[in-house]
Each structure stands twice: as structure tokens, then as C-alpha cells.
Amino acid sequence: MTEKTLIEGIREAMDEELARDDTVFITGEDVGPRGGVFRATLGLFDKHGPTRVIDSPLAELSIVAVGIGAAMNGLRPICEIQFADFIQPAYNQIVNEAARMYYRTGGTFTVPLVIRAPYGGGIGGGLYHSQSIEATYAHVPGLKVVIPSNPHDAKGLLKSAVRDNNPVLFLEPKKGYRLIKGDVPDEDYTVPLGQAQITREGSDISVYAYGMMHYYCRQAADEVAQDGIDVELVDLRTLNPLDQDTVLSSFQKTGKALIVYEDNRFLGYGAEIAALLAEEGFNYMDAPILRVAGPDVPAVPYSHPLQDWFMPNPQKIAAAMRKLARY
């Protein structure tokens, strides 16, 4: 075990997968000699060579389309989209082609493609560098959507994503790249897709989160623990397919649910969790289901005070936890 940052976990996963399987390759803007804008692929070009780590044109549509073609022909591409904000030109490729290929071809073609994209705000990135896009893509059947919240999971989930035969959108909380640290095993391991994890056992309220918000929820849970509120924290890890059993069994225990996501609130990922709890967990419900989410404004503002107003943070989450516990 060694303490590493989130981005180191991601880098190690790619490094090890490149070494393990020579059908794996990386493509994206500046991923080569420069090591990517966040340095996620730093050193991989030198280590694995120019045929395995390939700089792409500044065209997201083409990055994904190349990935799909390669994946359908026996390779396992990892496509990096520099910021999740830029992924929309590739929407048609991801949704209409990658996600539906296996279904459309009656199982003839699989698309073992990973699309990595840093997402999320709170980093002073303004409109084009702060977006959360998970709800849009988690809506699409045939596409797996994964968001790690710590270095251990980041490495293990990314390895599983590379080895999965379905297209996987791997969203990385960029604010946590170097902020979130944790122990990472030195040996080879994977974290299975489709499994949520209870990262803190509690009996009063269930809090569902992923990515950066999970990190904040831990802090908020510690804070309200001083008031005697016993929070159970569920790290969703894979948004699609959702681990419904874990989500429901926690709710069954506490009867109270809070969902935290930094995407704007309306039709955000929390809405699906709330709907699931209402449909399948009604008999266990002891309080209205609450959400803490970003406001419904077009983008994360660039101005720092306004960005703070937009972003959920541990204080806002703790307040919601208290409110829910009190109900």
C-alpha cells in the first residue's frame, strides 16, 4: 500500500493496462509527449511509445469515432476528452454509435472503448471547464458511466473499464485529482463495475454521492457526527448500471435519503435515485427524499463568489443532513 493521489491512481491504471494488454492504446489531445493537460498520461508516451499513446487532432468527434472504429476491430482504446465540457461534439458517436452498436448488430460487434473525461466545478474554470455531464450520458442504455471518488477506486475501476467489452464513460472529478489522496495497493487489482460501496456505516440517514461530492459528504458526515447524527454514506461509483441493491438496502435501514450531486438539480442523477427509492423503497420511507445539487442556471459561474454559491460544499451538505435527521 502506498498513498497516492487520484490522478496517480488513474495514471497507474493506464500504465499497467498498457503493459498488460498490447491492444490497449490511448488517444486524445496532448496525451502524448506533453502527458495531457492534467498530466494524467505523464510518462506513458516515453514508456510505451508513440503507437500506444497517440496525440489526436483537436476534434472530439474524431477522437471518439477513431476509438469506436478501433474497438470494433480488436483494439481497446482509451480516449481522453480534455474536459467533459468538450464532449458534446462526440455525442452522436457515443450515443448513436458506441452505445448501440452491440444492440444494433445483434451482438456481432462490441465496442470495448473507454472515454475518460475530467468533470466538475469548483476549480475556477468557469463555463467551459466546470460542467457535470453524467446525467445526460447515464440516461443512455448501452453505455456504462463510472465516477471514482478515491485513488483506490479510480485505479481499480479504470482497469475494469478497460477490460469491459462495453463502451464506458469514465468521468474523473478533476478538483479531486491532486486533492483526494488514499492508499493504493501495489499489486494488480480491479474494482468491479456496477457495484456501489458503503464507505461509512450509519443508522440515521443514507447519503448517496459520487466523485467529488462523495469526498465532501465524508467531511459533512464527520461534522454532523459531533451532533450525534449517524450518517451512512453510499459511494455509487458506477452510475449506469446502478447498484440498486446497495442503494435500497441502505435506505431500508435508515428510511431517510439525501442525494448529493453538483450537476444542476433538475433531472440530475439524484432524480433517478429518488425515483428508485420512491418506487421500490416506499414502505421504508421515513422522510421526504432530499437533494443537494447545483442550481438550475446555465453554467458554473467564473466569479469566485458566484462559483461558491453554485457549488455544493461540506457546510451545505451538513445542513441538509441535519435537516433530514431532524425530520
Add this chain to the structure above:
Amino acid sequence: MGTQVIMPQLGESVVEGKVSRWLKQVGDPVKLYEPILEVETDKVTTEVTAAGEGTLLKLYANEGDVVKAGTLIAFIGAAGEVGPQAGERSDQLPPSTDLPGGQLSRRSADTGGEKGEAPRGNGSGARISPVVARIASEHQVDLALVRGSGEGGRVTKKDILAYVEQRGSPHPEGEATGVEKLEAWEQPGLGELFRPTEELFGKAAPTSAGPIAPAAAPPVAPGDVLPLNSMRKAIANHMVMSKRVSPHVTTVFEVDLSKVVAHRSQNKTAFEQDGTKLTFTPYFALATIAALKKYPLVNSSWSDSGVVLHRTVNLGMAVSLGEEGLIVPVIKNADSLNLLGLARTVNDLADRARRKQLKPDEVQGGTFTMTNHGTSGSLFATPIINQPQCGILGVGMIQKRVVVVTHNDVDAIAIRPMVYLGLTFDHRILDGHSADNFVAAIKELLESWT
């Protein structure tokens, strides 16, 4: 502005009313004090009048709906005005929130569009979550007996689980609320119709709650379920509560009614000429009232601070409504009436009770109750006290019996019209001796009637 029409509380033990008929429809002009609907409760049917004038803008309840007292049922205003949402009463809308740790509330205000905060309880804590409802039904818990620790006194999952766990003991927490229920029952001398129900029932709605679930209900034999009407529920709750809060003791006397029977036969015709049918009831009532004046301790109520002696006698008269239940109209200031006055009042109240025409204040404020169970052939009975009164007198059937009479020191066998009088009294207030003195006084008055 407009005027809200609120479901009145028709009697202090009444928590809900049925909208039996709308006399006005949406769009109709309404004058001040004009009747706008008929409301039916387990005790009375009455009209509700408009507290303001204008146009009837909105009805929130349909005919046949049973709604809680205090609920907004209609709105009167200027034509075109919009009424409040159902369930709202502008005079009781809670201020937005004064919750501590107001971070989230501030956030709500900031973000403008944020909706879906936890709905706030209306202060009565009446909101029951699905999980609590399920546990209550699985464990047959009367939620009125569970103390709520949630927002606005709401019963949370933890509360009910804790309650179920500690309920093993024979006297659950409900004992404590039983005493509170006593406060909520008909307190003599109080009769505001529009007193907010929260005041009375907010803590632990005693009568609106479902069936009386004994701590550990034995399995019920299979059979058809007869749904409970509100009167049945109210009677059931009150009877259980009464038996729980006061130790009941019954004492029985036998009374020779020869003189009363003679008096009645002599005066029957005269009363009829006055338009009043003379029954035996006013005799018992008059004798009881006189005895109550002589022994004021019987005309009282128990309270924690002491025994409340009532200045006047408000005599309740149980009137059977058949299988539907019974009702107890009250003869107010009964100690100011003579035999004729009592006869008239008794007949009138009994008649209107059967037709459900009693006014709300005619079924409240009793200080002592009489029940004439002899009318159905019963010789003597052990009635249950109408809380918070001290006693209830049961009058059995008048029957000609062979008795031994002594005349000039000579014993003889005679045929006399006899009756058993049974007094059930609250042993907290009265002891056997004082209770017997009271019944003996009734007996003496009846046997020496002139």
C-alpha cells in the same frame, strides 16, 4: 382578502365533521351569516354560516367528505379573487423556517429555483411516513400513543421502533397520554366552537386515531369486519379512556316508587294539557339534582390540582340511538328547573337527539350523567363514567315486586313498584360512604314524593 370557511369543531370531543350538503355553490353570492353548508358529526347535524360576505369562490371538500375540524373547506371573496390552496389556512401558515443550522434554507433562498425541501409538518405532527404506517400496522400500534421526536412532533421510524420495543410492559407510555386525553374531553363550562383543534388534539389526537389496540391484541377469530363510524370510534375511545383514568366503583340501591307512581298518575293529564308527556325520567332527574345540591362533591371533576366542584348542575341524559351508538344531551342549569321544566327539556332533548338535531353546545359541559338503562329491561347495571365527571347514575326497569313492608310495627307482604338505582363513581373523589349517602338521598326523595 376574503373569508375562509373552516370546518367547525362541533363539540369538544369531536375532531372531524362530514360535509353533508352544500347549500351554496361556487359562484353563488353569500351574505353575512347566511348558511352555506350542512355539517354532520357523530353528535349533531348543523348548518355552518358565512363569517363574511362576497362570492363563494372555491369549495375544498365535496359532499360526503369527512374532514378534520379546523380544515379550510371553502373560500368566500370578491369575484375573481383566488382562494388559498387546500389544506392551507392563512392564519396558521408557518413562518418559512426558523430551523437551526439554516445553511440549507439560506441556500434555498439563494438558488431561487430550489424546490423539494422536506415538507414541513403543520405543527400538529400529523404526517405519518410510509415506514411508520407500515410498522404501526404490523405491530398494531395506535400512533396517538407514540411520542414523536421528529419535526413538529412527527412520529419517526425510531420513535415507533422504540415504542414497539418497550411496549412489552403492561402499562405502556400511553398511560401518560391518557391523562392528557382527560384534559381534552368535555370540560364543563367550555364551549367555544371555533377553538383551534390543534390546541386540543395537536398533542395526541385521542379520538381521531384508529382502533383501540390493546398492548398485545389476541388473535381475532375470522369474521366480517363492520367498519367503524365516527360515533363508534368516539364511544370506544372514550370508554377505554374512562376506565383507564378513573377507578370505577358501583353501588346499588333499591327504591320503592309507590309515591312517584301515584304522583305521576295524578298529574299526567294535567301535564298533557300543558303539552308535555310526563314520564318517570324527570322524577329521577329532579331527585338526582336535589341530591347533587345536597352532596356537591358528587357534582365534580377530578383534576391534578384538586377536585373541581361545579357550581351548577348540568345533567347529561344518555339517549340510545340503537346500534348506531348513543348520545348524551345535557340539560344545562338543570338545578333551576322544576318537574314540568325538566319534563319538557328531557322530552325535547331526547327527541332531537334521535333526529340528530342537537346543537353542539347541547351535548357538552355535563357535570353528572344519568342513564336510563331500564328502558331496555335491564334491572341494574354498572355504567361507565362520562369523563371527567365524578359519577353516573343508572336507573333500572321499574318492576312490581313483592316486598316486606312494616306498618305500625307489623310486617306485611306488599306489591310495590320497585327500581334499582346504581351509581358508578370515581373512587378517587368519593368513597363508598359518601357515595352511598348521595344515593340514599335520591332514594329518600323518591320514596317520600309529595
